Amino acid sequence: MENIxxxxxxxxxxxxxxxxxxxxxxxxxxLEIRKGEFVAVLGHNGSGKSTLAKHINGILLPTSGxxxxxxxxxxxxxxxxxxxxxxxxxxxxxxxxxxxxxxxxDVAFALENLGVPYEEMRRRVDDALKDVNMYEYRHHxxxxxxxxxxxxxxxxxxxAMKPECIILDEPTAMLDPQGRKEVMSVIRRMxxxxxxxxxxxTHYMDEAAQCDRVVVMDKGNxxxxxxxxxxxxxxxxxxxIGLDVPQVTELAWELKKAGYDMPQDIITxxxxxxxxxxxxxxx
Amino acid sequence: MLKDITIxxxxxxxxxxxxxxxxxxxxxxxxxxxxxxxxxxxxxxxVGAVFTVFAILLSRIPMKMFLKSLKxxxxxxxxxxxMNLFFVTSGDVIFKWKFIKITSEAVSISIFMFVRIxxxxxxxxxxxxxxxxxxxxxxxxxxxxxxxxxKMPVHELAMMMSIALRFIPTLFEETEKIMSAQKARGAEIxxxxxxxxxxxxxxxxxxxxxxxxxxxxxxxxxxxxxCYRGGEGRTRLRQLKSAPRDYIALTITLMFYICNLIVxxx
Numbered sequence: 001m002e003n004i005x006x007x008x009x010x011x012x013x014x015x016x017x018x019x020x021x022x023x024x025x026x027x028x029x030x031l032e033i034r035k036g037e038f039v040a041v042l043g044h045n046g047s048g049k050s051t052l053a054k055h056i057n058g059i060l061l062p063t064s065g066x067x068x069x070x071x072x073x074x075x076x077x078x079x080x081x082x083x084x085x086x087x088x089x090x091x092x093x094x095x096x097x098x099x100x101x102x103x104x105x106d107v108a109f110a111l112e113n114l115g116v117p118y119e120e121m122r123r124r125v126d127d128a129l130k131d132v133n134m135y136e137y138r139h140h141x142x143x144x145x146x147x148x149x150x151x152x153x154x155x156x157x158x159x160a161m162k163p164e165c166i167i168l169d170e171p172t173a174m175l176d177p178q179g180r181k182e183v184m185s186v187i188r189r190m191x192x193x194x195x196x197x198x199x200x201x202t203h204y205m206d207e208a209a210q211c212d213r214v215v216v217m218d219k220g221n222x223x224x225x226x227x228x229x230x231x232x233x234x235x236x237x238x239x240x241i242g243l244d245v246p247q248v249t250e251l252a253w254e255l256k257k258a259g260y261d262m263p264q265d266i267i268t269x270x271x272x273x274x275x276x277x278x279x280x281x282x283x
Numbered sequence: 284m285l286k287d288i289t290i291x292x293x294x295x296x297x298x299x300x301x302x303x304x305x306x307x308x309x310x311x312x313x314x315x316x317x318x319x320x321x322x323x324x325x326x327x328x329x330v331g332a333v334f335t336v337f338a339i340l341l342s343r344i345p346m347k348m349f350l351k352s353l354k355x356x357x358x359x360x361x362x363x364x365x366m367n368l369f370f371v372t373s374g375d376v377i378f379k380w381k382f383i384k385i386t387s388e389a390v391s392i393s394i395f396m397f398v399r400i401x402x403x404x405x406x407x408x409x410x411x412x413x414x415x416x417x418x419x420x421x422x423x424x425x426x427x428x429x430x431x432x433x434k435m436p437v438h439e440l441a442m443m444m445s446i447a448l449r450f451i452p453t454l455f456e457e458t459e460k461i462m463s464a465q466k467a468r469g470a471e472i473x474x475x476x477x478x479x480x481x482x483x484x485x486x487x488x489x490x491x492x493x494x495x496x497x498x499x500x501x502x503x504x505x506x507x508x509x510c511y512r513g514g515e516g517r518t519r520l521r522q523l524k525s526a527p528r529d530y531i532a533l534t535i536t537l538m539f540y541i542c543n544l545i546v547x548x549x
Contacts, residue, residue, distance in 0.1 A: 059504060081510045089508040096498045097505035101417050101449040108520035110509035115516040125520060143452035157509060 040208035043217035088158030094150035148179020165197035248272035305422035322547035367393035438514025
């Protein structure tokens with residue numbers, strides 16, 4: 001599969017304030033993301049994961065190094081809108097990314113900006129709303145919706161642009177468990193059914209466990225990059241940078257430490273239940 | 284407590300008045316205001332009153348809502364009436380006590396002004412009662428769009444207004460949260476002297492301002508991510524289409540206006 005996002009030796013520092021040395025947030029990141037992949041980016045606060053996300057659609061530009069999406073460099077000012085249509089971005093707080101007081105008009109916002117003709121806009125807005133299961137709420141005001149519903153509206157607003165990839169910056173951090181579940185299922189479906197590449201920045205380990213690939217960042221560097229199964233088997237290393245592993249992985253790890261024979265690559269509840277069952281049978 | 288505040292006082296509905304094109308509604312309101320201020324006789328006002336009652340009945344919004352809309356402006360109404368009553372000196376004196384003189388003309392003028400302003404307020408309320416604020420903003424943007432040629436930032440103003448409308452409920456919610464948080468820390472917001480309460484407002488306004496700036500920053504980034512680049516070349520999902528009924532409504536209004544002019548000349 002060809003790469004959609006290519007990040008080469010990316011360095012980034014926020015401009016220095018008076019008599020301050022600039023703080024280097026990203027210290028030479030190399031990352032390639034293939035078309036259709038579902039990638040989670042994990043990292044502690046201040047690890048640079050949000051900064052990295054903002055580089056993918058050109059909100060921030062590299063201090064040095066390059067970022068390209070579908071062959072377009074983010075530094076290419078003439079193609080910036082083309083780039084932003086290919087790489088859509090969803091943020092943490094649903095309230096602060098909804099522009100209009102009517103749901104369907106908010107979903108249409110990007111299309112209005114792009115000058116899409118009315119008939120096509122109508123169709124794409126309706127499709128996007130159906131994709132996130134919010135079609136019946138199209139005439140509502142966002143103020144009447146729950147956090148999870150608002151976040152789905154924000155996602156619909158991005159889907160309507162027909163992007164090749166969507167970057168989500170902790171989209172579930174402010175939601176209740178129900179809202180998280182709804183949003184995650186929408187994201188997964190976008191990836192499976194529409195083949196949209198997903199870059200999910202999160203600090204929920206169970207969400208990362210559902211992805212194809214997990215990238216772990218610490219202090220501006222990528223320190224682990226592999227399948228969730230592989231990454232979470234490095235329990236000690238992951239814990240050392242202040243992150244957790246999924247609860248079931250931790251349980252298996254604790255059991256192993258206590259001297260029981262448990263496999264170390266458990267990431268789902270079913271696998272864990274199965275392994276514990278086998279353990280009981282043997283005892 | 285803050286939840287009760289509604290801006291624009293829109294009553295959703297599907298009456299004929301609700302369904303009129305908002306651009307036409309604004310133009311009709313404009314003609315209506317001209318009509319009220321064109322004639323000087325009570326018959327002219329009568330024509331305006333008939334028009335108002337006719338429109339209110341069509342909107343299917345209860346009359347008492349319109350009377351309610353007068354309430355906050357009642358002091359202004361009464362003041363205008365009283366000023367006219369005491370300071371108009373022409374005509375026959377019908378009442379005299381010390382230095383106060385009231386003439387018959389003063390009575391008729393003050394009643395006239397009272398009715399005129401009442402009708403003005405009721406007519407304008409009809410527009411905001413039957414048109415959602417966002418539709419109204421949209422209609423204003425389109426009506427003013429010729430001014431773009433004169434380099435007036437029409438789109439930007441409309442965008443600012445619609446974002447403000449969008450964030451009113453959000454900011455109310457936030458204000459309530461901050462108030463509860465400050466109360467939990469012992470701030471006295473609902474009690475104490477006026478100055479003490481004003482001082483305590485600072486503890487609500489400062490966090491509210493800071494969070495608004497943060498919201499503005501995030502919203503700007505989100506808008507950029509969705510390719511926002513000003514009003515140029517934008518298309519709209521909300522289509523304002525004028526139907527035959529809009530032209531009929533406009534014609535009826537113009538007929539009332541002409542009728543008013545003729546009656547005024549008699």
